[in-house]
Amino acid sequence: MTDTLKIADKTFRSRLFTGTGKFSSSKLMQEAIVASESELVTVALKRVDLHSTCDDILMHLKQDHINLLPNTSGVRTAKEAVFAAQLAREALQTNWIKLEIHPDPKYLLPDPIETLKATEILVKEGFIVMPYINADPVLCKRLEDVGAQCVMPLGAPIGSNKGLITKDFLKIIMEQSKVPVIVDAGIGAPSHAAYAMELGADAVLVNTAIAVSKNPVQMGIAFKMAVQAGRLAYQAKLAEVNQYAEASSPLTSFLNE
Amino acid sequence: MTDTLKIADKTFRSRLFTGTGKFSSSKLMQEAIVASESELVTVALKRVDLHSTCDDILMHLKQDHINLLPNTSGVRTAKEAVFAAQLAREALQTNWIKLEIHPDPKYLLPDPIETLKATEILVKEGFIVMPYINADPVLCKRLEDVGAQCVMPLGAPIGSNKGLITKDFLKIIMEQSKVPVIVDAGIGAPSHAAYAMELGADAVLVNTAIAVSKNPVQMGIAFKMAVQAGRLAYQAKLAEVNQYAEASSPLTSFLNE
Amino acid sequence: MTDTLKIADKTFRSRLFTGTGKFSSSKLMQEAIVASESELVTVALKRVDLHSTCDDILMHLKQDHINLLPNTSGVRTAKEAVFAAQLAREALQTNWIKLEIHPDPKYLLPDPIETLKATEILVKEGFIVMPYINADPVLCKRLEDVGAQCVMPLGAPIGSNKGLITKDFLKIIMEQSKVPVIVDAGIGAPSHAAYAMELGADAVLVNTAIAVSKNPVQMGIAFKMAVQAGRLAYQAKLAEVNQYAEASSPLTSFLNE
Amino acid sequence: MTDTLKIADKTFRSRLFTGTGKFSSSKLMQEAIVASESELVTVALKRVDLHSTCDDILMHLKQDHINLLPNTSGVRTAKEAVFAAQLAREALQTNWIKLEIHPDPKYLLPDPIETLKATEILVKEGFIVMPYINADPVLCKRLEDVGAQCVMPLGAPIGSNKGLITKDFLKIIMEQSKVPVIVDAGIGAPSHAAYAMELGADAVLVNTAIAVSKNPVQMGIAFKMAVQAGRLAYQAKLAEVNQYAEASSPLTSFLNE
Known part of the structure; x- marks a missing residue:
């Protein structure tokens, strides 16, 4: 299939981006990521041994x-980022960076001002900058204007697994954006990932939901399939939501004849 | 994989049941159903040529x-059913029957009283009786008690594509039921099908959403994958929904040291 | 104001019906009910001293x-009811009865078959029969057909305080019903009660949300006002929900001139 | 009642703020606002005759x-604002200003960067600055830090009447804010206004829903009551939302004895 996603100079066959946090072991992390067929994986700086390239x-x-996509998780200002x-x-010998600036230690919500400045x-x-932000359509346009290679609006607070509670704003972002839209944070189930893709997201980033599952490898496969399913449905166009019922089977009227 | 679904004497590898209504052509219907890998397909009586077995x-x-699973779509009473x-x-030379009794011509909602009586x-x-009903947990138990081989509660009014608006009641039904629970009606997108499976449904029935898509074959594949994804996630156990955020990446604290 | 509700031979100025369960004291119950201006109050049989009319x-x-509206809470069959x-x-010297038949001890969901039979x-x-039921539009019509004086569909499982999760079905019921529709169970906040009235409910029944509040008297007043607010809004007609934004203020264009 | 709201040097008995746009006549506007008992009303600059103080x-x-609270509706940058x-x-001889900066002509969503700069x-x-913004908790803290007298996060896109689709973020804002939180935009029904108050909002701003109603005066009263109901409920504390049912009536067990 030729449905690939291009960000900067890279082409991805998979639209599922993953993370490396919260897994119970490094081995399980690696197996789950390989099983998910993800081709882009965020890594926190802390995980990287800064004195050696041999992690x-x-x-x-x-x-x-x-x-590998290093992220700036934990920084609070543009300067730190x-x-x-x-x-x-x-x-890591890469100019790709996932920008996460959250001065707020409890909800880890991104700072729009510092994120624009750092971008x-x-x-x-x-740098190839991939900023993590609120589902704020005006901010997304501004990030695009200063050269962000994609935007990564949140679906719900990170780690909440609540799904796409920002869907009304995500739709506007997808409608307006000229750079890829990657839904990040909040995706807690394959159905959420499928829904993001059905809406028209270019990709999703999933970490917690895979890492803390009882079976991360199987969950990685589940997300892989859900993302593909949602993408196929987006391309094939979904039916409209109706207020009224419509019979799917022709009604048996001969009984009344 | 040995994760099969048993209803009466039949074993299904696929947990996606489909229908034959609303397709723009019979050829497209056949192709989409084959692509979906569905092994059980409802057929309205009207579609069956009653004077010949050679449709x-x-x-x-x-x-x-x-x-083939004939349905009684269009009947209004137990007697007609x-x-x-x-x-x-x-x-059709089959004792399997999908029971649909809807006296209501506008919303086509099922009649609980007549459905129990006919079952x-x-x-x-x-007969192997598969009753289509409201997401009514007490009715489901009663249908089980009189010998229904499964229950088929609705997710939303038929053809509405609204998804699982009855989810709170479906959860109770799944928790209590000793026969398979198949979510029927309302499933308008692969994400809805995945969600039903994540909740613990044994299968889903999808018709309109595949049939009226711009590309029914591709949509059939999308639903196949979404159902599998949801099932895998159900087995692997989803993470809890949290009120508060939890960082997925370890926070970069060295910057502050 | 002449906007009254008529059920059988009685006319109510208040569209807020209440209950007597779960209050921390009888005195508080009475004060809260009086403050709420409710004119119809359900009473469980157990509360009634059957050997005396002097409770x-x-x-x-x-x-x-x-x-006083006695209810049959706790019965499991039509015969018991x-x-x-x-x-x-x-x-209680009244022929009014709120019919509640729930064989299910955990979720206390109503039995559609036994409820129709008992009605x-x-x-x-x-009897003036007020049946408590699922939000099942077909069942509601059947209850009306056999002479129920109103229907009392649930908004959510009793005591869950989840609000009107059955709203899509409640709308159909309100559209079709020729007898008053009273939303019962699930109403956990004044906003839920207002919403039920905005949809077109004729009244709501609230018990738990008032009784277990820190301040039942003040909560009784809050519900009274919310019900009135929702009713006024229903009469004055709400604006449509729009997919797109519309400015409420005329835009200041002189700046660009 | 002594439950008043203080913003800067003014004290409000009413927690319902209103607007002057979209009414079919000035007379109706005035009557509806008076009926609503609102004490703070936004006015677009265009409505103000800049060459005279005698509008x-x-x-x-x-x-x-x-x-009167003039707003900057229509401006696109901090400079214009x-x-x-x-x-x-x-x-208007007032140093109060409702800051609305929306470069986006279609959805009229606010610009976080320009809004912070202008504040x-x-x-x-x-100036006493009341900024209209997305439901962005980090931005709200920053606005508070630079001296905004309140924050006015949106519930949904303006004029959409969708209610509080941003509720998860509004809760965080209310939890963190040291200045009053006024929910603005998206409130399309009294039940939405009541819900905002139940969550803990200090006030709500409603314009479209009153102005375009068939009966703006009655709708103004409905909103007044709903805001009061929600506030009373917030103070009296709502019951918890439960996953499981809890009987509100004591169950009639004597039948089984």
Whole structure:
């Protein structure tokens, strides 16, 4: 199938992006990610050994042709984010960066002002910037305007597994955006991922829901299939939602004749 | 994989049941059903040529090893339903019957009283009865008590494509039922089908959403994958829904040290 | 205001019906009910002293011109319900009965079959029957056909405080019903009660949400106002829900001139 | 009652703020606003005759002791907003300003960056700034930090009448905010207004839903009551939402004895 997703200079066959946090072991993480067929995996800086490029697990993922996407999780300002991105570039030899700026320690919600500021700076420094943000359509346009390579609006607060509670705003973002829209945070079940794709998302990022499942490998497969199902449905066009019932079977009228 | 569904004497590998209504052509119907890998397909009596067992399309489906499930769509009373079931048994040489009794011509909602009455009679006459009903947990237990081989509660009014608006009641039904629970009506998107399976449904029945899509074959595949994804997720156990955020990435604290 | 509700031979100015269960004291119950201005209050048979007509609290409610509506809570069959209704008629000197038949001890969901059966019998015996049922439009029409004076579909499982999760079915019931529709069970907040009235309910029944509040008297007042607000809004007609935004303020264009 | 709301130097008995747009006549606007008992009413600059302080309608509202709150509806940048605020201050002799900056002509969604920038400037110039924004908890804290006197997060896109689709984020905002939280935009029915108040909002702003109703005066009363009902319920504390049913009536067990 030729339905691929292009971000900057990379082409992805899979529209399921994953993360490396919260798994009970590195081995299970690697198996689940491979099973999910994800080709882009976020890695927190803390996981990266900054004094060596030989982090074993990461090496394994790289050997599986999986792209590592360092994130700035934990930073609170644009300045910290820029510094973290530079460290990540050096450690992982990649100019891709997932920008996460959350001054709020409880809900970890992103800061729109600092995220725009950091995106502007990092784009100028040659980074491929993927900003994690609220489902704010105006902010998404502004990020696009300063050179973000995609936007990553949240579906619900991170780790809440509530699904796409921001769906009305996500629809507007998808309608307006000229860069890929990747739904991030809140996706707690394959049905949520399928729904995001049915709405027209270009990809989804799932971490917690796979990592904390009783069986992360099987859950990785479930998400892979759900994302594909949602994408196929989006292309094939879903039926309208109706207020009134419509019979699907022709009614048996001969009984009354 | 050994995860099969047993209803009466039949074993199904697929948990996606489909219908034959609303397709733009018989050829497209056949292709979509085959692509969906559905093994049980409802057929309205009207579609069956009662004077011959040689309805071409149905023959083709049978050759594809797809089981036909006649339905009583259009009947308004238990008496009419029993008569329709007997005709169907003769025409299609099957004692399986999907019971649909809807006196209401606008919303086509099922009648709980007549459905229970007809189920009792048909079970005594040797039918395998699959009743379509409201998501009414008490009615489901009563149908089980009189011998229904499964229950088929609705997710939303038929043809509405609204998804599982009855989810709170479906959960109770799944928790209590000793016979398979098949969610019928209202499923308008693969994400809805995945959700039904994640909740613990044994199968789903989808007709309109596949038939009226711009591309029924592709939509059939999408539903197949979504049902499998939901089932895998149900087995692997989903994470809890949380009120509060939880970071999925370890936070980068070195910046503050 | 002349907007009154008529059920059988009685006319109500208040569209808020209440209950007597779960209050921390009888005094608080009475104060809250009086504050709510409710004119119809359900009473469980157990609360009624069957050997005397002098239950003090009930006497007080009667002196406040509040109508007592005995309910059959706890019965599991039509036969038990008929017996309970007869006892209640004798004890409380009223032929009004709220019919609740729930064989299910955990969720207390109503039995559609037994409820229809009991309604038929009790109507013939001269009772004013107010049946508590699922939000099942076909069942509602059948109850109306056998002489129920109103229908009381549930909004959500009793005591769940989830609001009107059955709203799509309630709308159909309201559209079709020729007898008053009273939304019962599930109403956990004044906003839920207002919503039921906005949809077109003729009245709502609220018990738990008032009784278990920290301040039942104030909550009784809150529900009174919410019911009135919802009724006024229903009469004044609500604006349509729009997919797209519409400015409410004229846009300041002089800046661009 | 002593439950008043204080913003800057003003004290409000009513927690219902209203607007002046979309009414079919000025007379109806005035009557509806008076009936609603609202004490703060937004006015678009365009409505204000900038060459005279004698706009009749506005004079009437002032005589009814209703505070006028000019808004900057239609501006697209912080710069335009500051200019508009200065004009409004001169024309209406008030340093209160409702800040609305929406570069997006279709959905009229607010711009977080420009809104923060304008708030900072206007606070320094002595304005009482009431910013209209997305339901973005981090942005709300930043606005509070630069001196906004309240925050006005949206419930849904303006004019959509969809209610509080942002409720999960509104809850976080209410939990964190040290300035009043006023839910603005999206409130299409009294039940929505009651719900906002039950969640803990300090006030709501309603315009479209009153203005376009068939009977704006009656709708104004309905909103007034719903806001009061929601506030009373918030104070009296609502019952918890339960997964399982709980009987409200004591079950009649004597039948089984």
